[in-house]
Amino acid sequence: MLNLRRRAPLLLAAGALVLASCTSTANVPAVVCVGAATTYLDWLNGDFEPDSPADITEPSDTTGDLLEIVRDRGELIVSTDPNYAPQSFLEPDGDFVGFDIDVATEIADRLGVGITFETPDWDAITAGSWSERWDISVGSMTITTPRKEILSFTRPYYFTPAYLAASTRSGVTKTSDLPFTLPTGAEATTLTTDANCAEAIESGRTEFDLWISSGTTIDGAIAAGSPMVKIGEPIFQENLAVAIDKSGPPHAALLFEIDKIIGEMHADGTLRAMSEEWFDGEDLTTDPSS
Amino acid sequence: MTSVAPTAPILAEIEAHQRRARQRFRAQSASVWVVLIGGLGIALWATGNINADFIGTWGPFIVEGAWITILLSVTSIIFATGLAILGAIGRLSDNAFINGAASLYVSLVRGTPLLVQIFFVYYALPQFGVALPSIPAGIIALSFNYGAYMTEIFRAGIQAVPRGQREAAESLGMPERLVMRRIVLPQAFRIVIPAIGNDFVAMIKDSALVSTIAVQELLWRASKIGTRHFRTLETLLIAAVVYWLLTIVFSYFQEKLERRMAQGDR
Numbered sequence: 001m002l003n004l005r006r007r008a009p010l011l012l013a014a015g016a017l018v019l020a021s022c023t024s025t026a027n028v029p030a031v032v033c034v035g036a037a038t039t040y041l042d043w044l045n046g047d048f049e050p051d052s053p054a055d056i057t058e059p060s061d062t063t064g065d066l067l068e069i070v071r072d073r074g075e076l077i078v079s080t081d082p083n084y085a086p087q088s089f090l091e092p093d094g095d096f097v098g099f100d101i102d103v104a105t106e107i108a109d110r111l112g113v114g115i116t117f118e119t120p121d122w123d124a125i126t127a128g129s130w131s132e133r134w135d136i137s138v139g140s141m142t143i144t145t146p147r148k149e150i151l152s153f154t155r156p157y158y159f160t161p162a163y164l165a166a167s168t169r170s171g172v173t174k175t176s177d178l179p180f181t182l183p184t185g186a187e188a189t190t191l192t193t194d195a196n197c198a199e200a201i202e203s204g205r206t207e208f209d210l211w212i213s214s215g216t217t218i219d220g221a222i223a224a225g226s227p228m229v230k231i232g233e234p235i236f237q238e239n240l241a242v243a244i245d246k247s248g249p250p251h252a253a254l255l256f257e258i259d260k261i262i263g264e265m266h267a268d269g270t271l272r273a274m275s276e277e278w279f280d281g282e283d284l285t286t287d288p289s290s
Numbered sequence: 291m292t293s294v295a296p297t298a299p300i301l302a303e304i305e306a307h308q309r310r311a312r313q314r315f316r317a318q319s320a321s322v323w324v325v326l327i328g329g330l331g332i333a334l335w336a337t338g339n340i341n342a343d344f345i346g347t348w349g350p351f352i353v354e355g356a357w358i359t360i361l362l363s364v365t366s367i368i369f370a371t372g373l374a375i376l377g378a379i380g381r382l383s384d385n386a387f388i389n390g391a392a393s394l395y396v397s398l399v400r401g402t403p404l405l406v407q408i409f410f411v412y413y414a415l416p417q418f419g420v421a422l423p424s425i426p427a428g429i430i431a432l433s434f435n436y437g438a439y440m441t442e443i444f445r446a447g448i449q450a451v452p453r454g455q456r457e458a459a460e461s462l463g464m465p466e467r468l469v470m471r472r473i474v475l476p477q478a479f480r481i482v483i484p485a486i487g488n489d490f491v492a493m494i495k496d497s498a499l500v501s502t503i504a505v506q507e508l509l510w511r512a513s514k515i516g517t518r519h520f521r522t523l524e525t526l527l528i529a530a531v532v533y534w535l536l537t538i539v540f541s542y543f544q545e546k547l548e549r550r551m552a553q554g555d556r
Contacts, residue, residue: 083514090514092351119504131421195517202520225520
């Protein structure tokens with residue numbers, strides 16, 4: 001039945017194809033890995049619209065506001081993705097640590113309530129409709145025009161540059177090494193979260209050699225042993241803010257309070273100290289555009 | 291034809307021989323396990339990709355996720371059993387509405403993937419105003435799913451109770467509900483308990499799917515920690531070994547239970 005001799009040419013051809021596809025990965029494939037529902041994906045697709053928060057005013061009536069719900073509960077529930085070092089990650093005893101975690105804890109402290117963390121996937125946070133499972137996101141979220149339609153943002157609590165990173169095996173060390181121009185020349189492939197891209201490159205997968213993420217996250221991955229280098233100048237700046245779901249209960253008072261607290265944390269140096277602690281002495285809390 | 295009755299010593303000898311053969315077979319098969327597992331372990335170790343310090347640091351945190359896995363599985367199997375009893379009674383009901391509803395439940399659940407049901411409970415139900423935290427959402431999805439599969443088990447169990455039992459009870463003037471509760475269900479239970487044990491072991495493995503809705507069980511911990519430290523090999527190995535041990539332990543009890551239940555049939 002299985003006539004190997006007759007099928008030999010076919011098998012040879014298939015083998016050659018496999019070989020050819022393997023050798024072609026020696027060149028850098030025009031694929032960039034990004035986390036799902038990130039601004040990096042928007043940028044690659046040409047629809048990144050950075051924005052600033054809407055005007056925040058103190059409401060006269062706070063009855064039924066999320067602020068009251070949080071104070072009655074005595075606890076602020078914050079969403080975080082613990083796969084986003086050094087902003088948020090897990091300790092061996094199961095505690096969350098990182099820059100975002102410290103900022104969130106300080107906000108809860110100044111609101112006079114305790115804190116607990118929920119760990120939904122990132123795309124569930126940016127999609128809105130949180131169904132009151134958590135109150136706020138302190139998750140390094142960039143303010144964009146489409147996100148502003150479903151989420152309310154405070155003023156930014158810090159600013160990070162977005163960078164391109166390339167695996168060391170690709171040999172790419174500067175933007176001009178790329179055989180195509182970004183963003184138009186490349187196609188995006190998404191994994192659940194930014195860290196999965198670094199993980200895929202580190203584990204030896206060869207579908208892509210390029211990754212776009214926050215400079216801090218790329219530094220974190222390199223520090224954790226991922227074989228890659230940061231390429232060129234920052235691609236764009238991100239202003240990162242606390243977000244609240246618009247489909248939830250009224251939250252004008254909570255937004256105003258947290259925005260005020262962030263202003264105070266900027267003014268009294270708390271945020272700068274936290275930034276220097278988590279980002280290798282770097283102060284990322286001043287707006288580079290101002 | 292004269293049949294030669296074997297003498298007692300010969301019988302004993304044959305039995306002893308068979309026992310020895312069985313023991314030898316068991317010992318050989320056990321040593322195959324030991325050799326294969328040992329070989330696999332050494333091979334993995336020899337690749338140099340296994341970091342013992344990392345396992346020492348993160349192993350406990352990942353293994354603790356097993357408690358959540360067990361909590362999910364135990365709670366879900368209890369609810370699923372309740373659903374299955376209702377479902378089975380419905381499936382056997384003469385009332386067309388009840389029967390139709392029960393068979394729709396079974397068909398709907400068995401005809402859709404468990405992962406879709408989990409996502410539905412967690413992401414879609416909030417649009418009807420039912421926003422469940424992740425652990426209750428996971429328990430509901432798992433119970434709902436296993437309830438449907440176990441409905442069929444219970445139906446078969448109820449049908450396996452000899453008809454004479456029911457007729458005898460009815461002829462004594464027992465009302466229909468009482469016959470079901472006192473005569474049929476207890477006997478059906480004895481028949482299906484081994485099958486429930488079987489489903490429980492399967493549930494332990496399927497519970498890994500709820501890691502997708504942020505339940506911090508075994509797989510969730512393994513994949514988060516693995517991604518963060520680029521040591522997915524170690525973390526997934528830890529998770530796999532824990533699942534394996536859990537199923538071995540519970541399969542052992544399930545087999546004992548099965549043997550005990552079978553004794554009553556003699």
